[in-house]
Amino acid sequence: MAQIGLHLVLGYILLEDPQLHAQAYVKLHALLQTAVPMRREEACYVLSKLEAVLARALNTSPCETAAEDREPPATSAAAAERCSWLVPLVRTLLDRAYEPLGLQWGLPSLPPTNGSPTFFEDFQAFCCTPEWRHFIDKQVQPTMSQFEMDTYAKSHDLMSAFWNSCYDTLMSSAQRRQRERTHSRRIFQELVLEPAQRRARLEGLRYAAVLKQQAAQHATVLLHWGALWRQLSCPCGAWALRDPPTPRWKMSCAETYSRMRLKLVPNHHFNPHLEASALRDNLGEAPLIFTEEASLPLAVTKEAKVSTLPKELQEDQLGEDELTSLETPLEAVELDEQHEKLVLSAECQLVTVVAVVPGMLEVTTQHIYFYDGSAERVETEEGIGHDFRRPLAQLREVHLRRFNLRRSALELFFIDQANYFLNFPSKVRNKVYRWLLRLRPPTQGYLSCRSPQEMLQASGLTQVSALECEGWKWVQREISNFEYLMQLNTIAGRTYNDLSQYPVFPWVLQDYVSPTLDLGNPAVFRDLSKPIGVVNPKHAQLVREKYESFEDPAGTINKFHYGTHYSNAAGVMHYLIRMEPFTSLHVQLQSGRFDCSDRQFHSVAAAWQARLESLADVKELIPEFFYFPDFLENQNGFDLGCLQLTNEKVGDVVLPPWASSPEDFIQQHRQALESEYVSAHLHEWIDLIFGYKQQGPAAEEALNVFYYCTYEGAVDLDRVEDERERKALEGIISNFGQTPCQLLKEPHPARLSAEEAAQRLARLDTNSPSIFQHLDQLKAFFAEAISDGVPLVLALVPHRQLHSFMTPDLLVTVSANGLLGTHSWLPYDRNISNYFSFIKDSTKIQRLLSGPWVPDSGVNGQALAVTPDGKLLFSGGHWDGSLRVTALPRGKLLNQLSCHLDIVTCLALDTCGIYLISGSRDTTCMVWQLLQQSGVSVGLAPKPVQVLYGHEAAVSCVAISTELDMAVSGSEDGTVIIHTVRRGQFVAALRPPGAMLPGPVSHLALGSEGQIVVQSSAQERLGAQVTYSLHLYSVNGRLRASLPLVEQPTALALTEDFVLLGTAQCALHILHLNKLLPAAPPLPMKVPIRSVSVTKERSHVLVGLEDGKLIVVGAGQPSEVRSSQFARRLWRSSRRISQVSSGETEYKPEESC
Secondary structure (H helix, E strand, O other): OHHHHHHHHHHHHHOOOHHHHHHHHHHHHHHHHHOOOOOHHHHHHHHHHHHHHHHHHHOOOOOOOOOHHHOOHHHHHHHHHHHHHHHHHHHHHHHHOHHHHOHHHHOOOOOOOOOOOOHHHHHHHHOOOHHHHHHHHHHHHHHHHHHHHHHHHHHHHHHHHHHHHHHHHHHHHHHHHHHHHHHHHHHHHHHHHHHHHHHHHHHHHHHHHHHHHHHHHHHHHHHHHHHHHHHHHOOOOOOOOOOOOOOOEEEOOOOOOOOOOOOEEEOOOOOOOHHHHHHHOOOOOOOOOOOOOOOOOHHHHHHHEOOOOOHHHOOOOOOHHHHHHHOOOOOOOOOOOOOOOEEEEEEEEEEOOOOEEEEEEEEEOOEEEEEEOOOOOOEEOOEEOOOEEEEHHHEEEEEEEEEOOEEEEEEEEEOOOOEEEEEOOOOOHHHHHHHHHHHOOOOOOOOOOOOHHHHHHHHOOOOOOOOOOOOOOOOOOOOOHHHHHHHHHHHOOOOOOOHHHOOOEOOOEOOOOOOOOOOOOHHHEOOOOOOHHHOOHHHHHHHHHHHHHOOOOOOOOOOOOEOOOOOOHHHHHHHOOOOEOHHHHHHHHOOOOOOOHHHOOOEHHHHHHHHHHOOOOOOOEOHHHHOOHHHHOOOOOOOOOEOOOOOOEOOOOEOOOOOOOHHHHHHHHHHHHOOHHHHHHHHHHHHHHOOOOOOOHHHHHOOOOEOHHHOOOOEOHHHOOOHHHHHHHHHHHHHHOOOOOOOOOOOOOOOOOHHHHHHHHHHOOOOOOOHHHOHHHEEEEEEEEOOOOOOEEEEEOOOOOOOOOOOOEEEEEEEOOOEEEEEEEEOOOOOOOOOOEEEOOOOOOOEEOOOOEOOOOOOOHHHEEEOOOOOEEEEOOEOOOOEEEEEOOOOOEEEEEOOOOOOEEEEEEOOOOOEEEEEEOOOOEEEEEEEEEOOEEEEEOOOOOEEEOOOOOOEEEEEEEOOOOEEEEEEOOOOEEEEOOOOOOEEEEEOOOOOOEEEEEEEEEEOOOOOEEEEEEEEOOOOOOOEEEEEEEOOOOOEEEEEEEOOOEEEEEEOOOEEEEEEOOOEEEEEEOOOOOEEEEEEEOOOOEEEEEEOOOOOOEEEEEOOOEEEEEEEOOOOOOOOOOEEEEOOOOOOEEEEOOHHHOEOOOOOOO
16 A cells, blocks of 8 residues: 555656645655665655656756756746755655665765755756666666566556455445345335325325215205205295296106006206207207217127027026025014015116116115115106115016116016116126015015016916916906007016117007098008018018028128117107107217107108108007107107108197097007907917017018017127127117017917907806996995994995905995994805895994094095005094094004194095005195005004195195105195105196186096096185086196086096096986096986995995995896895885895985985
């Protein structure tokens, strides 16, 4: 290191920097004075270096003599300064290394170095001598070179090795630090960064979800507020608007028991689709919408095509293992009615007409829940969102369903006609189905059936079943053609909830130009044995040639007769374009615009003509053509454009000349469906759509083969792995349509003619004829004096009693004094020729309903109601304003509920026994839910589910239809208000036409199709005579007919097609429901009528009279009178006669009241 330091100091001396020179000179001078005696090599090395600097400072070469006078003054000064520094150093060096350098013999002429005052000048002069030069060159330079070689060359190698070692150590250390840094970074990332990022991401998602939830909640609150505002500002609300907005309507999902969707509900979010009309007329800019279906490659359809249907998919049913698990009964703990237990939870989709809603289904031991999982909730008829909660005890049927040709769905049907279409992921549906079967709801219908084919057999519609071995329901004319077709559609998987599987009905007529429709002429009917595509005989040969000549080069598409389907989503929207939500769906399907006006459904005759002229138009009809007149009218005022040829504006559907109105068209069209010709040939059309001609060689022969994608099992969507391509293929299937499940593989039996069916019924001794089929043979029979001199205000037979064959039904009577009677009733007994048997209540102790009653009125029949199963009786009219529940037949008071603020004036029950509605003098109505255990009514919920407001006077009569979601009430000021049951929302207010001063609405009734029959009174002025009238409204509140009455009505009852009216003038009137025209001459009674009801078989009419007598009206002629078994006292007579039952005593009033 000393040599390195010496080398560095000498190096600084060689530099030109004066400051560095000075420091280096001082340092070197100190080293030379204090250092130990130097070796020769080191001395030569230092001397050589200093001599080089000194020679440069003297500015002369070694061979030259003095030449200083030729240098510039500044340079000479610098050289002199250097010399002043260097000469002392050299002197010290020469003095300290005199002997090692061998100066005594090498430089004998060297001036003395110690004590000579002229050494500085002498040495400068000596440096120019040859002796000095020779000594430097020969003695010093070689030694210096050898010293550098020996010392510094090795030092460089050592230094190089040292630096290499340092570099290696540095790199190793760097790599280690890099590894440590990487490891530390990874640990930091794992322990700190990733959790922080994950937390930040989760917090971000949570924040976004909170914002989204807040937005959804805000939107939901706005929807709730909108509903509340509409309730308060409706025409009968507390804040009724002076100029209410024009109501707009949309089709409701509520169904009747015949699966008719008749009802319209207010459309609070109405869109007039003005932009869609403008785009149709090229007045706007249409958005470019790219559809994946249009670009779907053929390879995808080929990938999804199934060449041979697997055996396990040939019938939609449960496997044997799954069926075996159903035989395992649930433990008592699992079925505990007191504690609800969750048994199943599954993700699913709720399929509706408008959207497919994701959500979660939960099945418990008591209820079925669905939780709407959509991001944006919408307002539905049942509330905000699609959530629902349904009692398991009300589940009536569960059907296996397809969705987009995949067997993954279930359709749930409840006893109030509500239904839900649920689509599940793969292999989840059967698990849900199994659990529903295991829970075994008490009202289950087809729950235990395996497949649609077995379901049809079990239904007894076409085949002999265990319960109906006497014949076939439809074949024997026990149900109508419409009912049979609707049930076939339901069993075959057709549903209102999926437009691609909408119920399909046939074109039955081909005469749409005649002024009158003659249903007795076979020429007016369509040939039901041929598909709709070849009803024109000219098309048959073209269709056959197309089928035979078709060949797909790719081998993917099978031969087909028709490239379109007779039932698809576009066809349904085509017919229902005037009715929301189908208007919006049509606009959406047409990329935001209305279709061309000439292609829209604007005329019934033009639609039929299109079937005759075009091979591409093979659409059959939808059920609405046979029951729903509103879809033929443009009630919402949509701009549907003008026809190109005539420039005629498209509005309401142009009807055939033989139809005077939409209602008349529907009525005559329905009559055509039920006609003898259609009844005789309908089975041929069923063979084409649901039967053996649907597929296979029979379909080829019948020219009834459609595009392969419409058939079940032809496409397996699960084979398509790409999600986008699978969605696109699902869209194709959804828009193209689906063929129903094949129900029969043999020819369908023909229906009996009306004459053959009548002869069959005449041969049966267990059948009680319907009174309404024999209105020309009506006879009144005196049954019994229930309470002498006390009006009989209630006499009815509950229509859903459970009993075995020939077991008497319960007939309930209540008199005006509260006397309760529970009698035995049989509509038919083979030992009695007049078709009924009545056995009076044999209880010795009279049972009176608990009172007291409202003073001076007693018991009112309108304030009484009996559950359909005959287990409970509800009564109003009590002085304390309570609603009381009485058990039948014991007559024990079970409960009394006081929620009304005044007297309960009227009660009514729905037909399915779910809800009770009560009306009161406090101007409100309340809807109560019945409590049930194992399908039996046991009581009433302690609080009402809905409180209905709107009346300004006491409520006088009520009616309710749960299946149509309607609660109707009439008041003493002549107003009729319609509310919904599930939400309690106002729908409409009706004011029956009449005189200037309207009186009370005394009676109110709802028909099976939602018809509202109102009996009202009015006066021209105060003190004038009161006039009475009967009014018929449609389910949507439109006045259909009115009938002035000359008698005062006292009782009103409705059946499917008839109105029964009892009057204070002692007459029973039977009217046609659709027109309020007389169906039979009035049947006279001797005293005023107080109650009227129809037995559940529609075989008799029970009439309660003012004097407490019960009259039974039946049809038929007694064939013989047998020996007596009972003794009865004749009405108003002390004489006793012999008879088999009270029905043997014909009631023949000889004097009017």
